[in-house]
Amino acid sequence: MEINYKNIKVIGFDADDTLWVNETYFREAEEAFCKLLSEYETPNKIDQELFKMEMNNLNLYGYGVKAFVLSMVESALELSNNNVSNITIEKILNIGKNMLNKPVELLDGVEDVLKELSKKYRLILATKGDLLDQERKLEKSGLTNYFHHIEVLSDKKEANYSKLLSHLDVEPSQFLMIGNSLRSDVLPIVNIKAHAIHVPFHTTWEHEVVAPEEHNNDHLTLNNIKDILKYLS
Template identity: 70%
Template sequence: MDIDYKDIKVIGFDADDTLWVNETYFRETEERFAELLEGYETKNKVDQELFKMEMQNLETYGYGIKGFVLSMIESALDLSNNKIPQETILEIIALGKKMISHPVELLDGVEEVLSKLENKYRLIVLTKGDLLDQERKLEKSGISKYFHHVEVLSDKKESNYRNLLEHLEIHVDEFLMIGNSLKSDVLPILNIGAKAIHVPFHTTWAHEMVNEEDEKVNNHLKLGTLKDVLKYLDN
């Protein structure tokens, strides 16, 4: 696809599942959570109820591990009719702490890409999630040195991007967003007139899924790996 990037001066990177592994650990924790609740409901039912609880709680808790843990606890109480043992609640909390303390696993080619782009572009991180957790992951990752700015957003809607670009004095024609989510990293960016590159991760949270028509949006690049962006930007 022939898209002109010659005017791009600032590149925004999503963090979770774009720079480092994230969703995999949520799926592993969900598997363990279903095992803890197997005496009350089937795995499929547990998964469904947990997702519904997460959606109900998004406006209150926001994105991230802490809200996820609270949703697991609430789901466990609901599914067990408030009979879940204290020990199981403690196990759920332990699952969340394990996620938070998990080593940061950079995705293939991340540091190579950042090191080659940092001298030509202003690089920033634009991610959702818990502020403390995202700051911790960025510090552990060893790649914070490549970024001029880090912003943890409450959400990634058009208004969030518009307000941030205005605050950072970035013109939409000079901005490119790179991320794994069509819903959060691509569609709202295209809608405000900026450019976006989609680099899918092999696992996608149900909340980030889009319909088939949205998937057919053709005024952006879809690449197999992050390293592929160098074919278009490192010249």
């Protein structure tokens, strides 16, 4: 299926694991958490219970490191029958602080792509997560000047994108979203008749995994963000 991008005026970029490394740090944090709770359960069970807690808390806490830390604390209390020590709780909090203080590592080719596309298109950043943390990462990234608009969404569903496009005064047919998540950056976009390009990251959060039957062919998938320039110039 050939997809035509000639009418595109605005290009949206996801942030985490599209522009810079993110999920890798969560995986490292999960491993550290499992070690802290190893006297209570197996690593596999701890992982399962933490993910379940994250899903239960999603509507209350939203996305991001702070929400993740709260879920780790709750999981630790639950897995230990409220016997977890204050020292362990402090170590869990420090896992979160270390995540928030991580350097921003841009993915290969990101700045070159933004520099080139910004000459012709209006670029926006459309991400979800904690506002303060995302602002911090964007500032550290050095990419702020490439974007005409920054939007930190509470979620990335069809209604969120439709509201964003209305705010930007752009038709769906004129909008292209680029991101690493089929669930968040691609499927909601094609469902509102806009365009999407999927650039997978090597590690995907379980919540963002899409079952094969949910896939469709109404988008382009590229191995590297630099390949976008073959289709947009």
